[in-house]
Amino acid sequence: MGELVRLEEITKEYYTGPRAFKAVDDVSLSFDQGEFIIMLGPSGSGKTTLLNIISALIKPTSGRVFIGDSEITALSDDNATRFRAKHIGLVFQFFNLFPALTAIENVEIGVALKITERDLLRTRALKYLEMVGLQGMEDKFPDQLSGGEQQRVAVARALAMEPRILLADEPTGNLDSETGQQIWNLLKDINERTGTTIVAVTHWGEASSNADRTIHLRSGRIDRITKDATAKGDANF
Helix, strand or coil, X not given: CXXXXXXXXXXXXXXXXXXXXXXXXXEEEEEECCCEEEEECCCCCCHHHHHHHHCCCCCXXXXXXXXXXXXXXXXXXXXXXXXXXXXXXXXCCCCCCCCCCCHHHHHHHHHCCXXXXXXXXXHHHHHHHHHCCCCCCCCXXXXXXXXXXXXXXXXXXXXXXXXXXXXXXXXXXXXCHHHHHHHHHHHHXXXXXXXXXXXXXXXXXXXXXXXXXXXXXXXXXXXXXXXXXXXXXXCCC
16 A cells, blocks of 8 residues: 655654763664554663654654655644644543533534534544544543543544544553553554554554564564564564
């Protein structure tokens, strides 16, 4: 299906006093349209920093990132924000739901700048709540939902933008292992049903069983790349 994301010699440095610390150190990667990618590593391995660079939330110290034909590392902050809103869906460890809004309203608010016609907005939100298995729960508030259900609302909100790529940062970090596996299975199902490219970071090696490829990171560099479920030995850093 062709290349969608390309990273060229990405380095990100942070300074502690006079010393530079490389959170990401000369990483080059590419992801194809429709792939499900896991970036796996312990705390401090650079995985979240790398995800934030791909999402144009932060800029690398050096190197370039392309999504499709767009070099996102060359965009101004305002243009990067617009690009992200149009092309990238984001899911975080913390659900970031509005407690005073229902499930469907939390999804709608994520798409409201893109879709202004009320009936179309509601139809879009219902479509993706159903896709994540929450049909019939549209009018429940976050405190009436389990942690796994709240994360499903967050996934539906990201998908409702119909992004080219879905980026997930420790999407099961706030969940127990059984509920977390359900979220990983959900993401894989969405990947297969919609063809949405998914890149997720985690420290939980079992998530690799859902991935097409797993990128193992240590100390800001690629340690190795494995396919399918061959990474299980790295579970639970």
